[in-house]
Amino acid sequence: MTYTPSIDKLNLVPFVSVHHMMELVLEIGVERVLAELTGYIEEDFRRWEDFDKTPRVAAHSREGVIELMPTSDGRHYGFKYVNGHPKNTREGRQTVTAFGVYADVGNGYPLLITEMTILTALRTAATSALAAKYLAPEGSRTMALIGNGAQSEFQAMAFKAALGVDRLRLYDIDGGATKKCLRNLSGLGFELTVCTTPEEAVEGADIITTATADKQYATILTDNMVGSGVHINAVGGDCPGKTELHRDILTRSDIFVEYPPQTRIEGEIQQLAEDHPVEELWQVIAGKVKGRREPRQITLFDSVGFATEDFSALRYVYDRVRETDHFIELDLLADPDEPRDLFGMLLRFPGSSLLAAKKAG
Amino acid sequence: MTYTPSIDKLNLVPFVSVHHMMELVLEIGVERVLAELTGYIEEDFRRWEDFDKTPRVAAHSREGVIELMPTSDGRHYGFKYVNGHPKNTREGRQTVTAFGVYADVGNGYPLLITEMTILTALRTAATSALAAKYLAPEGSRTMALIGNGAQSEFQAMAFKAALGVDRLRLYDIDGGATKKCLRNLSGLGFELTVCTTPEEAVEGADIITTATADKQYATILTDNMVGSGVHINAVGGDCPGKTELHRDILTRSDIFVEYPPQTRIEGEIQQLAEDHPVEELWQVIAGKVKGRREPRQITLFDSVGFATEDFSALRYVYDRVRETDHFIELDLLADPDEPRDLFGMLLRFPGSSLLAAKKAG
The missing domain is CATH 3.30.1780.10 (ornithine cyclodeaminase, domain 1)
Structure with a gap:
C-alpha cells in the first residue's frame, strides 16, 4: 500500500x-x-x-x-x-x-x-556517529565500546555506516553483556576484541564510546586512561546524578553538546561550573565553529539526546x-460529514441507540 | 474480549x-x-x-x-x-x-x-453539568442554549442527565445551526423552542448556556438580558481574545472557575482585573466554599476546560x-526476550536481513 x-x-x-x-x-x-x-x-x-x-x-x-x-x-x-x-x-x-x-x-x-x-536506539547511535564525523580523528577505525548493553550494537553499526569504524574493543563490568554484544555483532564485518578491563579496551582506540547504565555518579574512564588525539563519545550519562567520566577528563577536552541548557543539567558537564565553555554541535555542522582542529586534541561529545533528533x-x-x-x-x-455536527455523527451511527430512542419517543 | x-x-x-x-x-x-x-x-x-x-x-x-x-x-x-x-x-x-x-x-x-x-465534547458538557449541579437554582428545568454548534447537543444531554433540564430555548446567529440542533434533539425528551433573538432565548430560563464559536471579543449576552437568580454556563470563551459576555454581567455575578491561573488568561474573566475575586469549582465540590447561597444570586461558571477533566x-x-x-x-x-537485547530482537526477527548478512559473512 x-x-x-x-x-x-x-x-x-x-x-x-x-x-x-x-x-x-x-x-x-x-x-x-x-x-x-x-x-x-x-x-x-x-x-x-x-x-x-x-x-x-x-x-x-x-x-x-x-x-x-x-x-x-x-x-x-x-x-x-x-x-x-x-x-x-x-x-x-x-x-x-x-x-x-x-x-x-x-x-x-x-x-x-x-x-x-x-527508533530512539537508532537515532541516539546516528547522532553519536554524526558528532564523530566532525570530531573524531581522521581515518578512525578502532573504537572502544565500554558498556555493552542495549545501545552498544546500535553505536557499533552507526559508526561503521558513517565512519567506517570496523575494529571494536568491547568491555562491560558484566561479562554476560559483552558476550551478548559479541554474539550479536559477530559476522557483521567487525574485528571484535573482548577486553577484561576498561584500560585494555581503550588501548589503541581512536574513539572511546561509553554507554553504561550506571545510575549514580560513576567513573568509567579515569584521567590517565585517555591519551591525546582521541574522540570520546559519552552516551550513558544522561540525567541528573548520572555521569561516566572523571572530571579531569572533561577539563582536558574540548566539549561539544546538543543544547547547553539541557546538557548542563543532564550531561557529563553537570560536574563542571555553569559557565565552563562548551561548543554546540549544530554550530560545528553549520560551519560556524571548527570541530577537530588538530590531531592531538581530545574531543568529547557529551550526548544526552534532544527533541530535534x-x-x-x-x-x-x-x-x-x-x-x-x-x-x-x-x-x-x-x-463528521458536517464539521459542526459531531452529535449527528453519533445519532446516525449504524444501530444507534439514540436514533432508536428518537423513533420510540 | x-x-x-x-x-x-x-x-x-x-x-x-x-x-x-x-x-x-x-x-x-x-x-x-x-x-x-x-x-x-x-x-x-x-x-x-x-x-x-x-x-x-x-x-x-x-x-x-x-x-x-x-x-x-x-x-x-x-x-x-x-x-x-x-x-x-x-x-x-x-x-x-x-x-x-x-x-x-x-x-x-x-x-x-x-x-x-x-470524548472532549462529552467531558466539556459533563463538566458544565457538574458545575450547574452546585450552582444552578433549585429545580432548574429551562435552559437557554445560545450557540447551536458542535457542543450544543452534548450540553443539552448532560444537563438533562445531571439536573433534569428538559426545556430548551435555542438560538444561534446562524439559523442552519439551530435547525441542525433542533433536528438532532427532537424526540429525545426535550420541549424545544426555537428563538429568533438571544433576548427571546433567555426569557424564563433558569440556566443560560453560551457556546458560540466567535473568535473575537463578542457580546452574546448584554447586561440587561440577565435577570437575578440565573446560572450562566459560559462555554464558548476559551482562549485569549475570545469572550462571550459583557463585562458588566461579570461584575454582577459570583464567578466560579476551574483553575484560576488558566482561566484568567483564557476565560471570560480576562476582561477583569487580575485580582478580581473568583471561586474555584473544586472547593465548592469539596465542601470548602458554598456554591449557590441564595435564589437571587447570579452564578457564572467560566468554563475553559482543564487537564484534570x-x-x-x-x-x-x-x-x-x-x-x-x-x-x-x-x-x-x-x-525483547532479554530487556538489554534490543538489537538481538532485530537480529532474530523472522527473515532478518541482519541474520542473512551474518550467515553470509
Whole structure:
C-alpha cells in the first residue's frame, strides 16, 4: 500500500508498530537506516535556528519519570512520549519505552504515530556517529565500546555506516553483556576484541564510546586512561546524578553538546561550573565553529539526546514508511460529514441507540 | 474480549478509535455516559490537591495551535494532544481534534490510547453539568442554549442527565445551526423552542448556556438580558481574545472557575482585573466554599476546560472499555526476550536481513 492521504480518509493516521518498525528497518537494512538517519539529523542540526526548543515536560514519581519532548520547525511538529523506570526490568518490562507523533503545523492533524523504542536506539547511535564525523580523528577505525548493553550494537553499526569504524574493543563490568554484544555483532564485518578491563579496551582506540547504565555518579574512564588525539563519545550519562567520566577528563577536552541548557543539567558537564565553555554541535555542522582542529586534541561529545533528533527520526520514518506497507491506519480523528455536527455523527451511527430512542419517543 | 493485561503481552496497548468510541458511548447510552462522566469528574475535582497542575505546552503558529495537556494524580498519568485551527473547516477538517493517552505512573507504560474529539465534547458538557449541579437554582428545568454548534447537543444531554433540564430555548446567529440542533434533539425528551433573538432565548430560563464559536471579543449576552437568580454556563470563551459576555454581567455575578491561573488568561474573566475575586469549582465540590447561597444570586461558571477533566475522561474510558470489545490492541512497546537485547530482537526477527548478512559473512 502506498500512503496517499485522501480527503475521504481525513480520520486516518498511519501507525507504525514495533513489528512494522522492525520490518521497515530490516527491509532498508540497519546500516543504511543509520546512515540515512544520520543524514536527516545532520540536515536538521544545520537548520537548528528553525526549531523551537521547548524544555521537556517531565512528571516525576518515586519510581521514575514520564516525559513529553515536543519541538517544531514551523512546518511540522513532533513529540516523543518516553518513560524512565529503572526498576522495570525486575518485572520483565523495559526501563525506557517510547512512542512519538509527527504532525502538520498548518492544520494540527497528526501525520504519523510510531513506536520509538527501537527508533530512539537508532537515532541516539546516528547522532553519536554524526558528532564523530566532525570530531573524531581522521581515518578512525578502532573504537572502544565500554558498556555493552542495549545501545552498544546500535553505536557499533552507526559508526561503521558513517565512519567506517570496523575494529571494536568491547568491555562491560558484566561479562554476560559483552558476550551478548559479541554474539550479536559477530559476522557483521567487525574485528571484535573482548577486553577484561576498561584500560585494555581503550588501548589503541581512536574513539572511546561509553554507554553504561550506571545510575549514580560513576567513573568509567579515569584521567590517565585517555591519551591525546582521541574522540570520546559519552552516551550513558544522561540525567541528573548520572555521569561516566572523571572530571579531569572533561577539563582536558574540548566539549561539544546538543543544547547547553539541557546538557548542563543532564550531561557529563553537570560536574563542571555553569559557565565552563562548551561548543554546540549544530554550530560545528553549520560551519560556524571548527570541530577537530588538530590531531592531538581530545574531543568529547557529551550526548544526552534532544527533541530535534526525535523530530528528525519521525521525519525520516514518515518519509520512508509511506513507500511501504509497514504500517496500519488508525481511525483516530472524528470526521463528521458536517464539521459542526459531531452529535449527528453519533445519532446516525449504524444501530444507534439514540436514533432508536428518537423513533420510540 | 475482556482486557486482561498479561505478562506475555507487555508490548500491547489498547486503542479506542473514533468508531469504537461511538460504539462504546451508544452501547452504554449517551445520557448514562454523561452522568457517569460527571461522576468521575466530580470525584477527581474532590481530590483536586492530588493532581499536579502542569501548564499546557503550546506550539503556536500563524494557522493555529497544537497543545499537550498533561496531568497526574501520582498513580496514573494522562495527557491530551489537541489542535485548534479555525481555518480547517474550509478544507473539510475539524477545527479541533484530539487524542489522549492514559499511563501507569509506577512503570511509565501507556495503558490506553484513545480518540478524544468525541470524548472532549462529552467531558466539556459533563463538566458544565457538574458545575450547574452546585450552582444552578433549585429545580432548574429551562435552559437557554445560545450557540447551536458542535457542543450544543452534548450540553443539552448532560444537563438533562445531571439536573433534569428538559426545556430548551435555542438560538444561534446562524439559523442552519439551530435547525441542525433542533433536528438532532427532537424526540429525545426535550420541549424545544426555537428563538429568533438571544433576548427571546433567555426569557424564563433558569440556566443560560453560551457556546458560540466567535473568535473575537463578542457580546452574546448584554447586561440587561440577565435577570437575578440565573446560572450562566459560559462555554464558548476559551482562549485569549475570545469572550462571550459583557463585562458588566461579570461584575454582577459570583464567578466560579476551574483553575484560576488558566482561566484568567483564557476565560471570560480576562476582561477583569487580575485580582478580581473568583471561586474555584473544586472547593465548592469539596465542601470548602458554598456554591449557590441564595435564589437571587447570579452564578457564572467560566468554563475553559482543564487537564484534570481529560484525565477523568481517560480514567472513565479505561475503566469502561475493558469490559467490552470496543478497542484493538496496538503493538506499541518493544518487548525483547532479554530487556538489554534490543538489537538481538532485530537480529532474530523472522527473515532478518541482519541474520542473512551474518550467515553470509
